[in-house]
Amino acid sequence: MLLSLLTCREALKHLDDYLDRELSERDLVLVEKHLRICRHCARQFSDEAAFIRNLRSKMNRIEAPTGLLAKIAAGLETGAVTPDQEVG
Amino acid sequence: MSSDNGKSDFEALLGGIMNAAYGMALHLARNTDDAEDLLQEASVRAFTAFSTYQAGTNFKAWFFRILINHFLNDLKRRDSRPQQIQVEAEDDGMYDNATGSSWFRRKQDPAHMLLDGLDAGEIKAAFAALPEDFRVVALLYFFDEFSYQQIAEVVGRPVGTVRSRLHRARKILQTQLRSLAAEKGIVPATE
Numbered sequence: 001m002l003l004s005l006l007t008c009r010e011a012l013k014h015l016d017d018y019l020d021r022e023l024s025e026r027d028l029v030l031v032e033k034h035l036r037i038c039r040h041c042a043r044q045f046s047d048e049a050a051f052i053r054n055l056r057s058k059m060n061r062i063e064a065p066t067g068l069l070a071k072i073a074a075g076l077e078t079g080a081v082t083p084d085q086e087v088g
Numbered sequence: 089m090s091s092d093n094g095k096s097d098f099e100a101l102l103g104g105i106m107n108a109a110y111g112m113a114l115h116l117a118r119n120t121d122d123a124e125d126l127l128q129e130a131s132v133r134a135f136t137a138f139s140t141y142q143a144g145t146n147f148k149a150w151f152f153r154i155l156i157n158h159f160l161n162d163l164k165r166r167d168s169r170p171q172q173i174q175v176e177a178e179d180d181g182m183y184d185n186a187t188g189s190s191w192f193r194r195k196q197d198p199a200h201m202l203l204d205g206l207d208a209g210e211i212k213a214a215f216a217a218l219p220e221d222f223r224v225v226a227l228l229y230f231f232d233e234f235s236y237q238q239i240a241e242v243v244g245r246p247v248g249t250v251r252s253r254l255h256r257a258r259k260i261l262q263t264q265l266r267s268l269a270a271e272k273g274i275v276p277a278t279e
Contacts, residue, residue: 016251016254016255016258017251020235020236022235022236022251051202051203051258051262052230052258054203054204055203055211055230055261056230056231056233058203058208058211059211059230059231062107062110062111062114063107063110064106064107064109064110064111065110065120065124068106068110068124068127069099069102069103069106071124071128072102072127072128072131073095073099073102075128075131075132076095076098076099076131076132076135077095077135
């Protein structure tokens with residue numbers, strides 16, 4: 001398969017999808033090819049990936065208060081649902 | 089489905105995602121009392137609609153859709169869509185404030201340098217300041233690590249809309265956090 005090289009602008013358009021693994025196989029090959037030859041874009045992609053990774057790592061997994069599930073379960077059959085709200 | 093109208097099945101599924109559901113409710117409602125109320129009300133709604141849930145599919149995505157719809161509907165009803173909310177910048181343990189990386193490592197990694205210098209309240213405030221539609225998408229992406237497709241299912245919007253909202257949310261967060269880091273002298277103002 002003969003693939004042309006992406007320009008920096010084209011590569012950056014794919015940045016989000018690349019980081020989130022949403023690219024097609026063909027586009028993935030094209031982006032990776034570009035990153036191998038363009039240090040500037042490689043740095044930018046790496047910084048963006050680090051930002052996402054580090055922000056996620058700072059967002060602690062929060063624990064629900066003890067007893068909340070039981071409280072919710074107890075209210076399941078007695079809780080009223082107003083008809084004006086969408087369900088599901 | 090179990091003989092108790094699915095209550096035990098529902099409880100088991102909810103129990104499996106309880107921490108994530110509470111975390112999302114806490115991010116949306118911004119305080120523990122409102123988060124518990126939100127989660128309780130959403131659970132009643134979800135249980136009422138439990139017959140529409142297809143066993144074996146993603147319960148978390150199904151439940152989050154109900155939770156978020158309930159939150160947004162409630163917000164609309166109150167007619168108070170907060171676009172810029174001041175959140176107390178105290179460290180309430182919602183985010184990890186780890187600072188374990190070395191100077192050298194931080195020097196090599198601008199994202200580490202930027203985020204390590206910001207505290208929990210500052211990151212929380214940056215999320216809270218996002219416009220509501222962006223905030224929900226950003227929370228599902230950063231907090232729950234949902235894929236574009238999963239976020240699209242939860243918020244009931246096309247993947248393209250999710251992609252563009254997420255892109256803008258990321259940019260806003262980066263700009264806000266970088267600007268805050270520059271104010272605190274963590275990163276150069278021009279970076």
